[in-house]
Structures are given as C-alpha cells and as structure tokens.
Amino acid sequence: NLMSERIKNLESENRELKVQIETLTKNHKLEKSSLFDELKQLKTKSYDTENQITFILSKIFTPGQVKTLLNPKKRVRWTNEDIACAISLRSVSAKAYRYLRNKLKYPLPALSSLRKWGSKFDCSPGILKQVLLILETYSKTMSEFEKLACLTFDE
Incomplete structure (x- = not known):
C-alpha cells in the first residue's frame, strides 16, 4: 500500500x-x-x-581607398588610377605625401608601391598610356591654359 x-x-x-x-x-x-x-x-x-x-x-575616396579604410589589415591591390593620383600628389610634395599617409592615416599606396609601378613604366615609342593616365589625373586640377601647354609640350 x-x-x-x-x-x-x-x-x-x-x-x-x-x-x-x-x-x-x-x-x-x-x-x-x-x-x-x-x-x-x-x-x-x-x-x-x-x-x-x-x-x-x-x-x-577611390574604391581601393574605401577598402583600405573599411578593412585596414587587408591588403589592397591599387588600381592604375590610384597609383597615378598618388604619384601626382607625391610629385607635388614628398613630405606632404608622407604626412598624409603616416600621420593622418590617409589611404595612399606605400612609396615602395609607387617605385615598383614606376620601374615598370613603359617608355617605348608610340602612345604612352601610363603618361596619358597621369596627365588625365593632373588635368582635373589644371586651368585651360595649363592643359593647352601640356598638349603643346606633348606634340
């Protein structure tokens, strides 16, 4: 029970x-x-x-720069336009370029990347596409007179 x-x-x-x-x-x-x-x-x-x-x-910023800003640890393959813009900036002032890149952390290619790109620069006879790319980048900030002077110099 x-x-x-x-x-x-x-x-x-x-x-x-x-x-x-x-x-x-x-x-x-x-x-x-x-x-x-x-x-x-x-x-x-x-x-x-x-x-x-x-x-x-x-x-x-360019797409490469945006990638660098969003993923700082990830390696970026810089485009020819990025390199041309960086070379333009670097040619104005090396000190300013280093300041922007190192101190302000502005997304720019390393100087070694610029040197590497410059070492592959094609200087064969005919139309130099890389030079045209750099001129195109420069021309965005040029006056009409400066553009004309570039064309005269180029011809």
Whole structure:
C-alpha cells in the first residue's frame, strides 16, 4: 500500500515534470526563434550601415581607398588610377605625401608601391598610356591654359 502510494506520487511528479519540460522546450524554441530573428535584423542593419558608409566614402575616396579604410589589415591591390593620383600628389610634395599617409592615416599606396609601378613604366615609342593616365589625373586640377601647354609640350 505504501509502495503503491509512493508509485502514484512519483508518477504524478513525473507528469508534472514532463509538462514543465514541454513548457520550457516551447519557451526555449520561441526564445531561440526570437534571437535568430534579432540576429538577422542586426546583420541586415550592419550590411545596410556598411553600404551607407561605402556610399559616403566613395564620394571622396577611390574604391581601393574605401577598402583600405573599411578593412585596414587587408591588403589592397591599387588600381592604375590610384597609383597615378598618388604619384601626382607625391610629385607635388614628398613630405606632404608622407604626412598624409603616416600621420593622418590617409589611404595612399606605400612609396615602395609607387617605385615598383614606376620601374615598370613603359617608355617605348608610340602612345604612352601610363603618361596619358597621369596627365588625365593632373588635368582635373589644371586651368585651360595649363592643359593647352601640356598638349603643346606633348606634340
């Protein structure tokens, strides 16, 4: 009799525990689903924020410079336009170039990259595409007279 009462109590306790487990499992699933939804929203928000940052920075910087700003540890392959702009800046003032790059952390190619690009500079007869690229970069800041002088010098 005592044993059967004990069994009934244990069975009752077991049912209560099963109901409690079921309730906790449902709550856990709801919480997990809620957390996944929140994570998804945060990822979307993060992606949107990164796109906004990229859009804003792209008004000022080249794509290579934007990549450098967003991922400073990642190596960037500078485009010919980036190198040409950097050479233009470097030719104006080496000290200013180093100051911008090293002190202000402005995303510019290293001097070794400029030297490497310069060493591959093609000076064969005919149209020099790399020179035209540099002239195009320079021409953005030139007056009409300076542009004319460049054309005269080039011809």
